[in-house]
Amino acid sequence: xxxxxxxxxxxxxxxxxxxxxxxxxxxxxxxxxxxxxxxxxxxxxxxxxxxxxxxxxxxxxxxxxxxxxxxxxxxxxxxxxxxxxxxxxxxxxxxxxxxxxxxxxxxxxxxxxxxxxxxxxxxxxxxxxxxxxxxxxxxxxxxxxxxxxxxxxxxxxxxxxxxxxxxxxxxxxxxxxxxxxxxxxxxxxxxxxxxxxxxxxxxxxxxxxxxxxxxxxxxxxxxxxxxxxxxxxxxxxxxxxxxxxxxxxxxxxxxxxxxxxxxxxxxxxxxxxxxxxxxxxxxxxxxxxxxxxxxxxxxxxxxxxxxxxxxxxxxxxxxxxxxxxxxxxxxxxxxxxxxxxxxxxxxxxxxxxxxxxxxxxxxxxxxxxxxxxxxxxxxxxxxxxxxxxxxxxxxxxxxxxxxxxxxxxxxxxxxxxxxxxxxxxxxxxxxxxxxxxxxxxxxxxxxxxxxxxxxxxxxxxxxxxxxxxxxxxxx
Ligand SMILES: [Zn+2]
Ligand SMILES: [Zn+2]
Numbered sequence: 001x002x003x004x005x006x007x008x009x010x011x012x013x014x015x016x017x018x019x020x021x022x023x024x025x026x027x028x029x030x031x032x033x034x035x036x037x038x039x040x041x042x043x044x045x046x047x048x049x050x051x052x053x054x055x056x057x058x059x060x061x062x063x064x065x066x067x068x069x070x071x072x073x074x075x076x077x078x079x080x081x082x083x084x085x086x087x088x089x090x091x092x093x094x095x096x097x098x099x100x101x102x103x104x105x106x107x108x109x110x111x112x113x114x115x116x117x118x119x120x121x122x123x124x125x126x127x128x129x130x131x132x133x134x135x136x137x138x139x140x141x142x143x144x145x146x147x148x149x150x151x152x153x154x155x156x157x158x159x160x161x162x163x164x165x166x167x168x169x170x171x172x173x174x175x176x177x178x179x180x181x182x183x184x185x186x187x188x189x190x191x192x193x194x195x196x197x198x199x200x201x202x203x204x205x206x207x208x209x210x211x212x213x214x215x216x217x218x219x220x221x222x223x224x225x226x227x228x229x230x231x232x233x234x235x236x237x238x239x240x241x242x243x244x245x246x247x248x249x250x251x252x253x254x255x256x257x258x259x260x261x262x263x264x265x266x267x268x269x270x271x272x273x274x275x276x277x278x279x280x281x282x283x284x285x286x287x288x289x290x291x292x293x294x295x296x297x298x299x300x301x302x303x304x305x306x307x308x309x310x311x312x313x314x315x316x317x318x319x320x321x322x323x324x325x326x327x328x329x330x331x332x333x334x335x336x337x338x339x340x341x342x343x344x345x346x347x348x349x350x351x352x353x354x355x356x357x358x359x360x361x362x363x364x365x366x367x368x369x370x371x372x373x374x375x376x377x378x379x380x381x382x383x384x385x386x387x388x389x390x391x392x393x394x395x396x397x398x399x400x401x402x403x404x405x406x407x408x409x410x411x412x413x414x415x416x417x418x419x420x421x422x423x424x425x426x427x428x429x430x431x432x433x434x435x436x437x438x439x440x441x442x443x444x445x446x447x448x449x450x451x452x453x454x455x456x457x458x459x460x461x462x463x464x465x466x467x468x469x470x471x472x473x474x475x
Contacts, residue, residue, distance in 0.1 A: 005470035007186040009219075011461040012069035014039060015443045018225055019107020022069050023191070025469075027184045030096040030161025033074065034180055034191055036115070037108040038067040042397040057081060058142055059114045068111045073097060076116050089116045098122060098160045100151075102193030103177035104130055104282065105421075106141075113143020122158055124167050125150040127176030133313055134282060136340045137306040155211065157183070166215070168208040170195040173257075173283050173389070173421030175314070179208050181215050187469045190217035190435065194225070194444070196423040198250045199257040200285055205423075205431075212435055218472035220437035224445025225422040244450060246433045247426040255419045257285065261292035264364075264386055267415050268297035273382030274360035275299065276367045276375070276412075278390035281307040286388060286419075287366075288317045294364035295319060302351055302365040309344045322348040323356075323365060325374060353377035369399070372406060380412050387416045425450070438472035 007027045014021030020039030025032050046065065047053065054061055059079040062068040063086070070086040074097070077088035101109045101123040112121050123131065128150045134140050149158075157164035162185055167178040172194045182189040190212045195205050212220075250256060255263065268275045275297075279286050287307050294301035301320040303311065308322045322344060324332075329352065331337040332345055356363055357379040367374060369391050385407050392399040407414050423431070432440055433454040441459050442448035452458055459474055461467065467474040 005186045005468045005475075007184040007469040009189070009467045009469055009474055010465070011443070011463060012071055013463070014107075015461060015463070016446060016448065017041065017444070018446070019105070019444060021108065021223075021444050022071065023221065024071060025163060025182055025184065025189065027162050027186070029093075030163050031073070031094070032098050032100060032160055032163055032165060032182065033071065034100045034165075034182075035102055035108045035193070036068075036099055036112050036121075037106055037110040038062070040107045042392070042399065048398075053142060055142070059111075062111065062114070068114070074099075074115065074119070079114065089119070091118055094119070096161045098158070098165075100158075100165055100180055101127065101148075102180060102191070103127060103172055103174050104134065105174060105194070108193070110141055111143075112148070113141040113145045115143075115145055117145055117147070120149050121145070122149045122151050122165070124169065124176045124178045125153060126169075127178075130174075130176050130282070130284070130310075130314065133310055133340075136338070137281065137309055139282060139306070151178075155215075157181075166211075168211050169201075169204045170208050171199040171201040171203075171205045172196060173199060173286070173419070175284055179212070181212060181217070183215070184469065187218040187472060188216040189219040189221060189469070190437070191221040192223055192431070194223050194421060195431075196421060197248065197427055198254065198419070198423075199421075209431060209434055217435050217437045219439045219441060219469065219474060220432060220435050221441045221443060222428060222432060222451065223422065224425075224428060224442040224448050224451055226420070226424050226428065227442065227445045227450040228425070228447040244425055244429050244452070246430040248430050249426070251424050251426060254424060255417075257289065257419045260286070260289040260388070260417065260419050261296055264290065264293035264388065264417050265296035267384060267386055267417060268293065268299060268364060271382065271384040271413075272361055273384075274356065274378060274380055275364045275384050275386065276380070277364055277386045277388055278367055278369060279307075279388040280390045281310055281368070283389065284310050284314050287311055288315055290364065290366070290388065291317050291320050297364070299362055299364045302356065302363050304366050304368060304371065305341055305344045307366055308348055309340050312344060312347055320348075321351045321363075323374075324350040324352045325371070326352075369403065372403070375406075375410060375412070380410055383412055385412045385414050387414065387418070389418050389421075439474055441474070 012022040017039035072087040291301040440453035442451040
């Protein structure tokens with residue numbers, strides 16, 4: 001290790017988990033932190049919605065539970081509540097610290113409400129637009145911090161001391177997702193965030209790769225979600241390093257986002273009664289796909305108000321009705337509805353359970369898991385329940401079995417029509433080979449070791465170690 005490099009890199013979490021990636025890059029007194037979420041592991045997470053969060057002790061509890069890592073200089077002393085071994089935030093010493101968020105999935109941003117307000121939190125302009133709306137509909141993060149900075153577009157970097165960070169949009173199953181190109185006087189790092197080619201915007205991922213080649217990438221930090229994912233939903237299993245050939249194509253059995261409307265419409269055409277769909281509000285493009293699926297099947301989409309609000313304010317899609325639950329109806333009647341809900345109600349045609357029950361086969365009704373009991377008011381005979389990447393996501397979530405059992409008790413057939421947000425292993429290999437960095441760091445994966453570099457070296461970092469960026473390598 002030579003003293004000539006002043007850039008140090010540390011990996012705090014997310015190396016062998018899906019999400020929870022937290023990495024710091026430091027140059028002199030400037031420090032950036034990228035991504036700040038918690039690993040996605042519903043089977044092991046004690047915070048399952050039944051255990052109450054302690055608002056005043058949230059940060060302390062997250063760190064004790066291993067939900068967030070104990071990064072030095074990033075938390076207010078009082079919030080740490082005496083936790084030892086973590087240096088608290090110091091306004092002078094940490095004046096040049098900034099956090100960067102690649103996209104708005106919880107595994108990349110759960111902790112951003114807990115960062116001191118003196119530390120800027122950057123995200124793409126589109127992510128900030130989306131976040132403001134998610135916050136309104138109760139889909140934001142816990143904590144008090146709600147002012148975030150938008151990164152400039154084009155190739156304009158954000159400068160934190162001598163560190164430059166440029167946002168490069170990528171295709172992922174949420175709007176605003178981007179990779180980060182990071183430059184320090186000692187070299188360049190490309191962090192992909194989460195990405196794929198098989199969404200509505202493969203050209204974004206392509207453009208990111210081209211720009212990364214242009215700007216240089218000594219170190220490529222790449223997500224590896226699909227490197228040997230356990231097969232519980234028909235996804236490929238047991239990719240061996242030797243088998244992993246680079247390919248830009250989507251393997252057999254995978255679904256593209258643009259194919260989703262047609263695939264769901266086929267299911268709807270086969271059903272004689274009410275069609276339900278469980279899809280996440282924050283996947284705004286999927287909501288549009290579902291409105292299109294309904295149209296293709298001669299039905300009308302009916303969205304929950306939260307999703308309808310996002311569609312109204314972020315897309316041109318207006319071809320839907322809005323579901324009015326008893327709770328919504330009472331809030332509106334009592335004049336107690338929040339502004340976003342009032343606006344959504346004014347802009348929309350509302351329909352309640354009785355209205356849907358008058359001719360169930362005319363509708364495709366969104367039902368997110370929290371609203372499961374609405375099904376008890378609906379005529380679901382001859383219907384179908386389409387699972388389209390809402391929560392609970394799959395059998396790795398203990399709640400998933402409960403959902404299936406409940407649907408079975410109603411005699412409601414279940415169909416999963418999914419489209420992954422993550423590139424298959426062959427595509428990851430293609431991306432890594434095309435960028436061909438001197439150092440390849442796969443993470444956000446159960447099996448990062450499976451992604452081998454074309455000509456550089458693979459680095460599987462360890463926690464608690466500080467690496468130095470020098471000559472294209474992390475030492
Ligand atoms: Zn992720
Ligand atoms: Zn993601």
